[in-house]
Amino acid sequence: MNIARVDVFGYALRYAHGEYVMSSGRAIAALPSTLVRITTDGGLEGWGETCPLGPTYLESHAEGARAALRVLAPALLGVDPRNLGAVQDAMDGALRGHAYAKAALDIACWDVLGRALGVPVSTLLGGVRSADFPLYVAIPLGPVHEMVQHVRDRRAEGVRHFQLKLGADPREDVARVRAVLEEDLDVVAADANGGWRLQDAVFAARALEGLDRVLFEQPCPTLEECLVVRERTTLPMVLDEVITDVPALIRAYGAMEAINLKLGRAGGLTKARLMRDLGTELGLRFTIEDTWGGDVTTAAVSHLAASTKPDHLLMASFMNDWTLDHVAGYVPRSVDGRGAAPTGPGLGIDVDAEALGEPIESAVWSP
Numbered sequence: 001m002n003i004a005r006v007d008v009f010g011y012a013l014r015y016a017h018g019e020y021v022m023s024s025g026r027a028i029a030a031l032p033s034t035l036v037r038i039t040t041d042g043g044l045e046g047w048g049e050t051c052p053l054g055p056t057y058l059e060s061h062a063e064g065a066r067a068a069l070r071v072l073a074p075a076l077l078g079v080d081p082r083n084l085g086a087v088q089d090a091m092d093g094a095l096r097g098h099a100y101a102k103a104a105l106d107i108a109c110w111d112v113l114g115r116a117l118g119v120p121v122s123t124l125l126g127g128v129r130s131a132d133f134p135l136y137v138a139i140p141l142g143p144v145h146e147m148v149q150h151v152r153d154r155r156a157e158g159v160r161h162f163q164l165k166l167g168a169d170p171r172e173d174v175a176r177v178r179a180v181l182e183e184d185l186d187v188v189a190a191d192a193n194g195g196w197r198l199q200d201a202v203f204a205a206r207a208l209e210g211l212d213r214v215l216f217e218q219p220c221p222t223l224e225e226c227l228v229v230r231e232r233t234t235l236p237m238v239l240d241e242v243i244t245d246v247p248a249l250i251r252a253y254g255a256m257e258a259i260n261l262k263l264g265r266a267g268g269l270t271k272a273r274l275m276r277d278l279g280t281e282l283g284l285r286f287t288i289e290d291t292w293g294g295d296v297t298t299a300a301v302s303h304l305a306a307s308t309k310p311d312h313l314l315m316a317s318f319m320n321d322w323t324l325d326h327v328a329g330y331v332p333r334s335v336d337g338r339g340a341a342p343t344g345p346g347l348g349i350d351v352d353a354e355a356l357g358e359p360i361e362s363a364v365w366s367p
Contacts, residue, residue, distance in 0.1 A: 001116065002367075003081050005039040006073035006105070007359040008066060013051060013294050014324040017150070021140040023167025023195025028054050031292055032062040034360075035327065036069065037353065038081055038108040041365070046081065046111030047351050048104035049296035050264050057193075057291065058241060058265065060100040066360060068101035073363035081109040082116055084270050099244075099267035100291070106268025107300045107347075114346035121300070121348075122341045125273055125307035132340040133305050136161035136187070136287070136315040137322070141168060144179050151180050158336030160186040161315045163217070167195020170204040177208060187315065188214050189287075194221035194241055198228060205233035215258065218242070223252055230255040238287070238314075241265075249275055258285040258314050263300055265291065272304060280312045289317040295328035299347040302332050306341035327351050 014030040021027045033051035055061035075094035079086050087109050091102045114121045122128050137154045139147050139162055151162055162185060166173040177190050190208060192201070201219035208214055217238040220226050230237055240260035243249055249259065259279055266272040276286060288305040290297045298320040305316040318334045320326060328349040332342050342348025 001044070001080050001082060002041045002078050002365065003038055003076050004041040004365045006076060006363045007037045007039070008069050008073065008361040009035040009037070009356040010066070010360050011035070011327065011356060012325060013292065016322055016324050017140070019140065020138075021142060022057075022165050022193045023141065026054060026056055033292070033294060034062060034065050034069070034104060035296060035351070035356065036104045036108050037351070038076070038105070038112055040081060040112060044112050044115050046108040046115065046346060047296050048107030048111065048268070048300070049293050050100050050104040051290070051292040051294070051297065052100055052264070053291040058100070060264070060291070064098070065101040065104070068095060068098040069104070070361055071095045072101060072105060073361065076105060077363055077365035078367065081112040084109060084113070088270060099271075100264040103264045103266070103268035106270050107263065107296070110269050110300075111346040118345050120341060120343055121269070121303040121346060122306045125269065125303055128306045128341065129308060130306050130310050130313060132338045133310070133313055134161050134186070134315045135159065135318050135321075135334050135337055135339045136163050136189070138163040138165060138191075138317070139180075141165040144176050147176055148179050148183070151183050151185070155183060155185070158338070160337055162187065163189040163191050165193065166190055166204075167192035170196065170200045170207070173204055174207040177211070177214060181211065181213065185213060189217045189238060190214055191217035191240070192219050194218050196220055198225045201225065201229045202232050205229055205235055208235060209233060217260070223248070227252070227255050245271070246275060246278060249279060253282055256284070258287065260287045260289060263290045263297070263304070269300060269304060276304065276308060280309060285312050285314040287314050287316065290319065293319050294323055295320045295326050295331060295349060296347065296351065299328070299332055299342060299349045302339055302341040303347065305339065327356065
């Protein structure tokens with residue numbers, strides 16, 4: 001079996017609740033997402049997706065992904081997509097870095113592998129350990145009353161895990177957390193997305209010290225600053241943006257209790273599984289998610305979450321609940337704040353390729 005064709009598609013993903021606001025004035029209403037379709041010489045298809053959260057969140061952006069895919073796609077032609085190691089070698093041999101672009105191709109190969117074997121991707125990732133699992137919703141940074149109302153609206157839908165976007169004035173941020181804690185919730189992640197510098201992060205940590213159900217997430221932009229904050233608080237620490245690979249995970253070990261494991265940042269399911277399994281052995285917990293995405297990203301997230309040991313899975317995100325646009329029939333879909341992985345072969349979803357229109361780019365094998 002060989003990869004005979006790689007097609008790249010683009011579509012717009014609109015946020016479902018107006019504007020998604022994070023620290024440092026970062027706000028989005030819609031994002032360009034990129035889908036890839038791998039087709040084998042036997043006609044099997046696999047899908048993957050990459051959707052950076054704008055150009056200032058991480059070292060990634062939509063046009064960068066598409067430019068990288070123009071380099072990567074030809075390098076995969078003629079490679080057996082079931083040989084995931086060979087796929088990684090081919091991509092790394094063609095382009096250094098750009099994990100977020102490689103993630104889409106890696107996920108598409110997992111989809112092909114599952115379809116070829118007639119099993120869900122979750123089976124290939126170790127087997128389903130959670131028939132369903134808790135989902136979280138991120139609450140955009142804004143006035144206290146708006147954030148509380150957003151929490152109440154999602155709570156009415158069954159959600160009990162929340163991530164509050166913070167990183168503004170730490171006194172105002174503490175008021176936001178305290179107000180939300182008045183609601184009937186299980187977990188509140190106080191997430192600055194690296195928006196505080198050290199002094200403000202320490203102030204916020206000390207003001208939140210001792211509050212039940214609060215996780216302190218990515219307070220500062222650098223790992224060094226986060227390590228200092230860790231020394232000055234007993235709040236459970238979650239690290240996100242600075243955990244880019246296995247060396248970063250090992251370096252940060254001891255300064256965190258949990259990791260936000262994003263598929264795009266890791267480079268796809270292959271490397272995300274490695275980081276999950278290593279972290280599990282080290283006693284860490286995980287939020288399984290991605291930077292952004294629709295049905296395809298959500299399906300990939302669901303399979304990694306479902307195959308994670310329940311006591312090591314903090315929560316996951318179904319980002320197709322956060323967006324208005326759907327390419328695979330809004331599957332998978334949450335129920336009462338919980339998610340589950342599709343049970344069909346591969347990712348277990350059917351992408352409507354006709355609705356996507358013509359590919360942006362295509363690479364075709366000529367054996």
